[in-house]
Structure formats: structure tokens, C-alpha cells
Amino acid sequence: MGTTSPAQLVEQLAGLVLSVDADEAGLTSAYSALGELEEELAADAGEAFAVVKKAIRAVSDLRAIAPKEALKAVSDAAMRLQKLLSAPPQKGAGPKRQARDSETLELVRDFLQESGDGLASADEMLLSIESVGATTEKVNALFRVFHTIKGVAGFLELTEIVSLAHSTESLMNEVRDGRCPLSGEALDLVFKATAVLRQNLDALKEACEASVELVPHPEAPGLIVRLKDFLGRLPPVADDAPPMPVITTMPAPSSPSSITPKTPAPAPVASSFTPLPSAAAVVPAPRPSASIPLSSAPELAPRASAPAPEPLPAPEPDAPAPSAPRPSAPSAAGPAVATKMRETVKVDLERVDSMVEMIGELIIVESMLKHSRELSSTTLNMRNTLGQLGKISRDLQNAAMRMRTVPVHTAFQKMARLTREVGRKAGKEVVLVTSGEGTEMDRAMVERLEDPLVHMVRNACDHGIEAPADRLAAGKPATGTLTLSASHKGGSIIIELSDDGAGLNRERILKKAIEKGLVSSGVALTDSEVFQLIFAPGFSTAAKVTEVSGRGVGMDVVKRNVEAMRGRVVIESVLGQGSTFRLVMPLTLAIIDGMLISVGKERYLVPSLSIVEALQPTREMLSSMGERDELLTVRGQVMPMLRLSTLLGVEDARTDPTTALVVVVESVGKRIGLLVDQVIAQQQVVIKALDKGVGRAEFYSGAAILSDGCVGLILNIDKLCGLITYKHRVTSGDAQPEARP
Amino acid sequence: MDTHTTPAAVAPQLATLAGKYMTFRVGGEEYGLEILKVRELIGLLEITRVPHAPHGVRGVVNLRGKVIPVVDLRMHLGISSENAAARPVIIVVQLQTPTGPITTGVLVDQVLEVRNIASAQIEPPPSFGRDDEATRFILGIAKAEKRVILLIDIDLILASTNLSLVA
Structure with a gap:
């Protein structure tokens, strides 16, 4: 072998792809070309080799099923290979151009995780510094966060991240050495830096997943310049202020290749990695920083959970005036630090999921056993034992479910940050008070809740809370308060966002809705029916025009997201006093409460959440439109x-x-009656995806294993209701009363 | 598991069809299915019909907690459902697709054996001159002890049910 160079082979391959259609013969020859390439490249198991292997696998997997896809895979590979083989001057960059092998990826993943955690705690500390003032401890902790990120990023050669972390670290160093108070501009810069770093980390994650090169955050270079500028303006110090050499050598953001995480040659790995084992501990003990001008706040002594008696320092003129009640300002004592760290083990999520699934099976088999007819003839002893088994397996199920849950803390923390930003932008003073951060939810739900929460918080800051002058005129404290809380209630989790702002203006909403044709005038609607109008999709844009009435921007997103998780939104509002948005969410996404119904010999599940009532109609309730369409009057x-x-x-x-x-079921404001034979039972079922191989089964939202081991289909009420369309109709639907059977 | 199939597998020349097959009966004929694609055999479980599913999909079953679709080979091969076995068997196959592996049950009348089929035994399927749904799924015909075993293209069969849902 080795008569043709890889480059030539790739040429050949690319030509082949252009010339053939997606037919057997073309793919076969492409395939053999790939095979040759593979042999050629086997020696230097670099990125090119991986690309070839991937293409080969794609072709062999896809050939029969989707020749087009396979061809596309080959052409992608060819393009990538051409780039790979031509871009670097063949050797020069040798060891540096190595593929991001799995080991590097592993390190990057750890880095992402650690830095993410670090940034989260940095945010928390920043917020608490802003509200109760800086302490040596907090400043040091902040310094460590940036230092660690810089260290690890440096090791991974993530230049972009390094330079930003470095500049921020320099700033923190100044603060630590007492040359600059952490407030005003400095505080803003650090805040900004954590935001940009986080975005960079997200970008890095995506880049790694898609195995493309990292595109730096566009704000990063500007921010570095600002940081540098700020540092330059500080009174010069004699000795140890780091001269920031790194910044000057910062690569222009337009050369993304330099930012790709690369593994340095193995040797330096060992040496450069040693100085930074587990995060924080490494940083040399804080210099005896006797004079932090800002730390007039008491040292929050033994990390008591009671936020120190608020002797607010009020040091800087431009720091927000610490007005009015600030009960436990956003995690004042920093729960992450205050509470004792729980010991955790990292487990692959897939393993947890498969275990939860298996336990679900166990429960079903157990119930099949318990209901089997043969059991009645067995001894009491046997039945007792079975009872015990049932108990244990249910405990096991609970334990497994808990493994999937996480506290809502992380999501809430992000909202505290968001409140600050949005409030600033809108020129209002807003604080976010959180409670119940320890409430645990399915981790998938916590992630999916973030979007709706962002919209809600933004709306509350933008439209709910009035400008300080208006607030004072209304006899309220100038600082608006948002309250975000989480709690368990019955079988649900309640997430509540209240503001003490202007409240929803019923008349304005109604007027707008009538203008938009959502409601016909003269219809008497309850308050909550009116409030539901703000969720109507078109309503958001309309609401922008009448910005005083506010609320509505993105509210349809909130509703859609929440309903996708089988939750619902309830609004309460008093004009002039504020509004409360309450999300009522199920405990987990994996289980639903369903009503088992039968139609002929078949059984289906209807999600209990969508059921309004079940009834046996009388003759008088029935009428019909034409031959086929039937109506029911309830x-x-x-x-x-x-x-x-x-x-x-x-x-x-x-x-x-x-x-x-x-x-009678309800969805998106429509009610319809479903004619069934019988309602068999209400039961909780584990939802199984019904995706592959049964077509576009759009009438079902999933399947579930019933207590006898058979599969039952879960009806998709949204789709069924969607079959019915109205020419003109009040979109509001029902106000969704809190308590529903 | 990192090995990729040899280039030979890509070109469905008859020689490449040689290998181990699981043979089974549907209607009066004997069919063969590449053994590597077979995951397991299960006796008939109760199949839940899925209304509006694509043609050829009998429904879904509970395979130890996983809900998998079951396709009925009779429908695909154009065999009437008369004289269907009283106790059919489900062959669980796993296939690679662009969207990841798919596990599917294939409903057959009776599973016969696992046998080696040499390339010398295999002949190309004849074309009957029409665009026949049934013969499209036959990769080749193997002769074995006076019998004929039709080697089916299970990927294509399943792709056809899946494609009909994309359309």
C-alpha cells in the first residue's frame, strides 16, 4: 500500500461524490475509496482517521435505508478531509494538531462542569457582595474561581477563556490587595465577565459536541479591553501588580483555529496539570489582606444562616441604595457555602434512567403477581411476603425517583442574576427574594423551567414593577420586590413568582383582546379568564404597544413550555398591588396520572390533567350538526x-x-367530549416514548405498560382538541381553577 | 464493537449474502433473516393495536418494559392472513438507522433453525416484470435440500414502514 497519498485519495473521493448519484454502485466505490484511505491514515491515528472511520460506519449503516444520507456523509467527510489535509502545513503543527481525542474531551467535560459550578458560586457571591458588602473571604473565593478557570483553561489551551479569566483575575487581585473596592464599575465588570465566561463555556460545549472549532463570544475581546482599561486607571502600584502580559498577546477573535482545544504533547500534560487538582484548594492562601476597604460588613461570622443584622455599609454612592426591607437578600449568606456540602457521586445519567425504568418494570410485575388469580389459593404467609415485597419495591421506586431530582436552587440563582440585569437596564430597582430553593424536581424539568422563568422574571421587571418615582407616588418603597418560591403541594410542585408592581390591568387587556378579535365585546369574563388572554400567541406583540398594561411579551412561550411539561399557569393579580404567576408542575416528567378508559375491546389512557369531568349523557344533551358532527350540551x-x-x-x-x-377533556382553551365505553380506573403510569417504527402516531403522546403487562396508548388530548377549529371564538377557554378533581 | 462492516457488505452481490441465517416460516414459504440482526425470540405477547399506524405495523408490545413496534411480515410480503399460525412468534431485530438503532419485532408463523448458507447456494431473485411489492424485499434465493429459502431484506421492509410515515 501507500502508492497514493492520502491527499490524492481524498481528491478522488470528492470527485466520486460529485459524479455519482445516491445509488448502490456509487456508494460502493465511495466505500472502497474510504477503505483505502483508512489504511493510508491508520499510521497517524489523528482526526482525519476518525473522520474516515465515521464515514465508513455511516455508509455501511445507511446504505440500504437512506442512500442519500450515506452519500451526504461521504461528501461531508471528503470536505472535512480536504480541509484537514491541506490546512496545516502537513507537519509543522504536528503534535498540536492532534485530534481532540477522548481523553481531552474528558478533561474538557470536567472543566466545563467545574467552571460552571465555579461561575455559579461566583454569581452568588457577587450578588451577596452587592447587597451586604464584600468580605475577605468572598473576595478570595471569587479570586479562586477565576484563577482555577484560568489554570485549567490554560492547560487545555483555550486561549480565549484564559485571557478573559486572567484579566478578571487581575482585577480581583487588585481588589484583594485593597487597591480597588469591589463595587460600582469593578463589580459590574466582574459580573459581566462571569456572564461572558459562561457563554464561552456554553459555546465550548457545543463546539465539542459538534466537533467544530470554538467561536469565541463576540463580547469577550471588548470586555477584556474594558477590564484592562479599568485596571490601567487604577493608581499605579509599586511592586507586585501583575503587568498583564497575556492580554497584549491575545489572539484576534477572527482566528478561531487558535482557540480550538488542543492537547499539548503528553509530556507537559503531567507537569502542567499537577498544579491544579480539585479546584479551590490549590490557590495559595490569601495574602494577609488587612485592608479591604469595603469589608465593613461583619465577617458573617460562623456562616450562620441568619443574614447578618444588615448593618449595610452603604459605601459607594452608585451602589443601589439599600432601601426598605431586604429580607434575606439573594442568598445573603450563600447557601452553597453555608450549608454543609453533601457528598455526591457522579453517575452517568443513562444508568440512572435505565435503573428507574427497570424499577418501574419491577413494580408492574409485582402488581401482576399480586393480582394473579392463583394467589387466592395460597397461604396467608405467602401473601404476607408478597405484601412486604410490594412495600420494598415501592420504597425502591421512590428512592430511584429521587435520584433523578435536583434542587431548583440553580435555576433560581440564575433568576437572581437576571433580575439584577433587567432591573438595571429598565432603570428600576428590583430585588429578588427566593425561598424553597431546596425543593427538588426532576432535573430535566429544572432545565426546561428556566426558559419560562426567564420570560416571567423579565416581564415582571419590565412591566410589573413600576419606575421608582411611580412607586413612591403610589406609596410603595422605591425598590420593587420579586418573590420567587418553590414548594411541594399535594402531588404537584408549585413555582410562584410574585411582584409588588402595578398588577394586570383587566380593562386594558380586555380592550386589546376585543381589538384583536380574541373576545367578542359584551362577553362577561371572570378576572382569571381575562388574565389567561395574555397567553394568547398574538397577544404578546399587541401588548408591546400598550406597554403600560404590559405583560404578554413571551407569555405564550411560558404557557407552551409549562404545558409541554404537563403543568399549568395560574395568574392572580390585584391592580396596583402586584401579580402572582403560579406554575403548577407535576412531580416528574416520567409518570403521569391517567384515566384508563375502554372503547370496544381496546383500552386507552387519558391524562387526568386534561379531564374536566366524565358523565353519561342523556338524550336531551345530545344534538347534531348535519349527519356526522355531534354536539353535547353540558x-x-x-x-x-x-x-x-x-x-x-x-x-x-x-x-x-x-x-x-x-x-369531557380540555386543552388550549377548547373543551370537547370524547365518547368512550367505560372509565375503568385511574392509575399512575410510567410514560414510554412511542417514537420509532409506528409512524407519525400523532394521536398519542406516548405509551405505558398497564397493570396486566399490556401496552396502553396515552391519548394526546391537545391533538384531539386540535381537530376542532372554530371560526370565531373566545380563545380564553377556562380559567383553570386551582382545585380540580 | 468498533469494527465496521467490510466493504463487501455494502455491495449486495450474491456472494456477500453467504452467512448464518435464521430461517422461519410465514404462510407456506421459508424465509431467512441475517442472524446478526436478530436479538431474541419471544412468544406472542398481546399486541396493542396502534390506530393510524403505517401499513404493515401490527401494533406495539411490551418487551420487558420497552415499548417496541411489531411489523407483520404477511402484510409486507403480500400473504393473506388466512391460515396464520395460532401461536406466532416475534423475532426481535435491531437495526441501525440514521436516527440511531431501532428495535422492532417481526411477527412470523414459526421459527425453524439457524443455518449456514454458502454463496454457492444463493441465486438472484427473478423479476416477474412488474413492480412487485413482495419481491422487492427479497435479496436472494437460497436452495437447501430441495427447499427454497427466501432471504429477506429486513432493513428495507422496516424502512418502508418508516418512510411511509415521513411522507
């Missing part, structure tokens, strides 16, 4: 009635509605 409300049997093609179902049952 207590004066007319709604369409769908026969599940017709919809799903079930043959032996009951045809006379008066002998069957109607389950």
Missing part, C-alpha cells in the same frame, strides 16, 4: 363530541351515547 355549554371508536377505528364499541360515557 350545563349550558355546547361542545363538540368525538366518538373515539370512529376516530380510532374501533369496531365493537357502544354506539348509543346514552349507554356509554362521555369524558
Whole structure:
């Protein structure tokens, strides 16, 4: 072998891809070309080799099923290979141009995790410094965060991150040495730096996942310049102020290649890694910083959870005036530091999921066993033992469920930061008070809740809280307060965001809604029905025009996200006193409470959350439009009635509605009646995805294993309700009363 | 598991079809399915019908907690459902697709054996001159002891049910 160079082979391959269509023959020759390349490249198992291997796998996997895809994989590979083989001057960059092998990726992943945690605690400390003042401890901790990030990023050759972390570290160093107070501009810069660093980390994560090169955050260079500028303006110090050489050599952001994480040759790995083992501990003990001008706040002595008696230093003129009540300002004592760290083990999420799944199976098998007919003839002893088994397996299930949950703390923390930013931008003073951060939720839900929370917080700051002057005029303290809380209630988790702002203006909303044709005038709507109007999709843009009434920007996003997690939004508001947005979320995404119904011989599950009521219709309640379309009147409300049997093609179902049952369901403000044979039972089921291989089964939101081991399909009520469209109609629907059976 | 299939597997020349097959019966004929794709055999579980599923999909079953679709080979091979076995068997296969591996059950009348089929035994499937749904899924015909075993292209069969949902 080795007669043709890799470069030539790649040429050949690229030509091949251009010339062939996605047919067998073309793919076969492409495949063999790839095979040759693989042999050629086997010697230097670098990135090119990985690309070839991937392409080979793609072709062999996809050939039969999707020739087009396979061809695309080959052409992508060819393009990538051409770049790889031509870009670096063949050797020069030799060891540096190594692929991001799995070991590096592992390090990057650890780095992401650690830095993410570090930045989160930095945020927390910054917020607490802003509200109760700096302490030596906090400043040192902040310094360590940036120092660690700089160290590890340096080792991973993430230049962009290094230079930003370095500049921030320099600033923190000045602060630590007492040459500059951490407030005003300095504080803002550090805040900004954590934000940009976090964005850079996110970008890095994406870059690694997509194995492309890191595109630095556009704000980063500017921020570094600002940091440098700020440092330059500080009174010069005689000795040890670091001269910041790194910044000057900072690469222009337009050369992304230099930012790709690369592994240095193995030798330096060992040496350069040693100085930074587990995060914080490494940094040399804080210099005896006797004089931190700002730390007039008492040292929060033994980290008591009670936020020190608020002897607010009020040092800087431009620091927000510490007005009015600031109960436990955003994590004043920093719960992360204050509470004893729980010991944790990192476990692959997949393993946890598969264990949860298996335990779910165990529960089902156990219940099958318990309900088996043979059991009645066995001894009491046997049944006792089975009872015990049941108990243990349910405990096991609870324990497994808890493994998936995390405290909402992280999401709340981000909101504290957001409040600060949005409040500043809007020229208002807003503080966020959080409670119940320890409430645990399914981790997937915590992540998905962040988006809606962002919208809600933004709205509350933007529109809810009035400008300081207006607040004073209304007899309220100038500083607005947002309260974000989480709690368990019944089988749900309640996330509540309250503000003490202007409240929703019912009249304005109604007026706008009538203008937009969402409601016909003259309809009497309850307050909560009116408030639900702000969730209407088109409403958001309209609300911007009447910015005083506010609320509505992105509110449809909130509602959609929350409902996608099978939760709902309840609004309470008093004009002039503020509003409360309450998200009622299920405990977990994995389990739903369903009503098992039967149609003919088949059984289906209807999510209990969507069910309004079930009833047996009388003759008078039924009417029809034309031959096929049936209507049902329940207590004066007319709604369409769908026969599940017709919809799903079930043959032996009951045809006379008066002998069957109607389950009234509701979604997106529409109510419909579903004609079923029987309601069998209410039960909690573990949702299984029903994605591959059964087509676009859009009437189902999933499947579940029923207590007898059979599969039951979960009806997608949104889709069923979506079958019905109205020409004109109040979009509001029901106000979703708090308590529902 | 890092090995990729040899280039030979890409070109479906008859020689490359040689290998180990699981043979089974559907209707009156004997069919063969590449053994490497077979995960396990299960006796018939209760199949839950999925209304509006693509043609050829019988429904879904509970495979130890996983919900997997079951395709009925009779529907794909154009065999009427008369004389279907009273106790059919589900062959669980796993295939690689662009969106990741798919596990699917294949409903057959009876599983026969696992046998080696040499390339000398295999002939190309004849074309009957029409665009026939059923013969499209046959990769080759193997002769074995006076019998004929039809080697089916399970990927194509499953892709056809999956494609019909994309359309």
C-alpha cells in the first residue's frame, strides 16, 4: 500500500461524490475509496482517521435505508478531509494538531462542569457582595474561581477563556490587595465577565459536541479591553501588580483555529496539570489582606444562616441604595457555602434512567403477581411476603425517583442574576427574594423551567414593577420586590413568582383582546379568564404597544413550555398591588396520572390533567350538526363530541351515547367530549416514548405498560382538541381553577 | 464493537449474502433473516393495536418494559392472513438507522433453525416484470435440500414502514 497519498485519495473521493448519484454502485466505490484511505491514515491515528472511520460506519449503516444520507456523509467527510489535509502545513503543527481525542474531551467535560459550578458560586457571591458588602473571604473565593478557570483553561489551551479569566483575575487581585473596592464599575465588570465566561463555556460545549472549532463570544475581546482599561486607571502600584502580559498577546477573535482545544504533547500534560487538582484548594492562601476597604460588613461570622443584622455599609454612592426591607437578600449568606456540602457521586445519567425504568418494570410485575388469580389459593404467609415485597419495591421506586431530582436552587440563582440585569437596564430597582430553593424536581424539568422563568422574571421587571418615582407616588418603597418560591403541594410542585408592581390591568387587556378579535365585546369574563388572554400567541406583540398594561411579551412561550411539561399557569393579580404567576408542575416528567378508559375491546389512557369531568349523557344533551358532527350540551355549554371508536377505528364499541360515557377533556382553551365505553380506573403510569417504527402516531403522546403487562396508548388530548377549529371564538377557554378533581 | 462492516457488505452481490441465517416460516414459504440482526425470540405477547399506524405495523408490545413496534411480515410480503399460525412468534431485530438503532419485532408463523448458507447456494431473485411489492424485499434465493429459502431484506421492509410515515 501507500502508492497514493492520502491527499490524492481524498481528491478522488470528492470527485466520486460529485459524479455519482445516491445509488448502490456509487456508494460502493465511495466505500472502497474510504477503505483505502483508512489504511493510508491508520499510521497517524489523528482526526482525519476518525473522520474516515465515521464515514465508513455511516455508509455501511445507511446504505440500504437512506442512500442519500450515506452519500451526504461521504461528501461531508471528503470536505472535512480536504480541509484537514491541506490546512496545516502537513507537519509543522504536528503534535498540536492532534485530534481532540477522548481523553481531552474528558478533561474538557470536567472543566466545563467545574467552571460552571465555579461561575455559579461566583454569581452568588457577587450578588451577596452587592447587597451586604464584600468580605475577605468572598473576595478570595471569587479570586479562586477565576484563577482555577484560568489554570485549567490554560492547560487545555483555550486561549480565549484564559485571557478573559486572567484579566478578571487581575482585577480581583487588585481588589484583594485593597487597591480597588469591589463595587460600582469593578463589580459590574466582574459580573459581566462571569456572564461572558459562561457563554464561552456554553459555546465550548457545543463546539465539542459538534466537533467544530470554538467561536469565541463576540463580547469577550471588548470586555477584556474594558477590564484592562479599568485596571490601567487604577493608581499605579509599586511592586507586585501583575503587568498583564497575556492580554497584549491575545489572539484576534477572527482566528478561531487558535482557540480550538488542543492537547499539548503528553509530556507537559503531567507537569502542567499537577498544579491544579480539585479546584479551590490549590490557590495559595490569601495574602494577609488587612485592608479591604469595603469589608465593613461583619465577617458573617460562623456562616450562620441568619443574614447578618444588615448593618449595610452603604459605601459607594452608585451602589443601589439599600432601601426598605431586604429580607434575606439573594442568598445573603450563600447557601452553597453555608450549608454543609453533601457528598455526591457522579453517575452517568443513562444508568440512572435505565435503573428507574427497570424499577418501574419491577413494580408492574409485582402488581401482576399480586393480582394473579392463583394467589387466592395460597397461604396467608405467602401473601404476607408478597405484601412486604410490594412495600420494598415501592420504597425502591421512590428512592430511584429521587435520584433523578435536583434542587431548583440553580435555576433560581440564575433568576437572581437576571433580575439584577433587567432591573438595571429598565432603570428600576428590583430585588429578588427566593425561598424553597431546596425543593427538588426532576432535573430535566429544572432545565426546561428556566426558559419560562426567564420570560416571567423579565416581564415582571419590565412591566410589573413600576419606575421608582411611580412607586413612591403610589406609596410603595422605591425598590420593587420579586418573590420567587418553590414548594411541594399535594402531588404537584408549585413555582410562584410574585411582584409588588402595578398588577394586570383587566380593562386594558380586555380592550386589546376585543381589538384583536380574541373576545367578542359584551362577553362577561371572570378576572382569571381575562388574565389567561395574555397567553394568547398574538397577544404578546399587541401588548408591546400598550406597554403600560404590559405583560404578554413571551407569555405564550411560558404557557407552551409549562404545558409541554404537563403543568399549568395560574395568574392572580390585584391592580396596583402586584401579580402572582403560579406554575403548577407535576412531580416528574416520567409518570403521569391517567384515566384508563375502554372503547370496544381496546383500552386507552387519558391524562387526568386534561379531564374536566366524565358523565353519561342523556338524550336531551345530545344534538347534531348535519349527519356526522355531534354536539353535547353540558350545563349550558355546547361542545363538540368525538366518538373515539370512529376516530380510532374501533369496531365493537357502544354506539348509543346514552349507554356509554362521555369524558369531557380540555386543552388550549377548547373543551370537547370524547365518547368512550367505560372509565375503568385511574392509575399512575410510567410514560414510554412511542417514537420509532409506528409512524407519525400523532394521536398519542406516548405509551405505558398497564397493570396486566399490556401496552396502553396515552391519548394526546391537545391533538384531539386540535381537530376542532372554530371560526370565531373566545380563545380564553377556562380559567383553570386551582382545585380540580 | 468498533469494527465496521467490510466493504463487501455494502455491495449486495450474491456472494456477500453467504452467512448464518435464521430461517422461519410465514404462510407456506421459508424465509431467512441475517442472524446478526436478530436479538431474541419471544412468544406472542398481546399486541396493542396502534390506530393510524403505517401499513404493515401490527401494533406495539411490551418487551420487558420497552415499548417496541411489531411489523407483520404477511402484510409486507403480500400473504393473506388466512391460515396464520395460532401461536406466532416475534423475532426481535435491531437495526441501525440514521436516527440511531431501532428495535422492532417481526411477527412470523414459526421459527425453524439457524443455518449456514454458502454463496454457492444463493441465486438472484427473478423479476416477474412488474413492480412487485413482495419481491422487492427479497435479496436472494437460497436452495437447501430441495427447499427454497427466501432471504429477506429486513432493513428495507422496516424502512418502508418508516418512510411511509415521513411522507
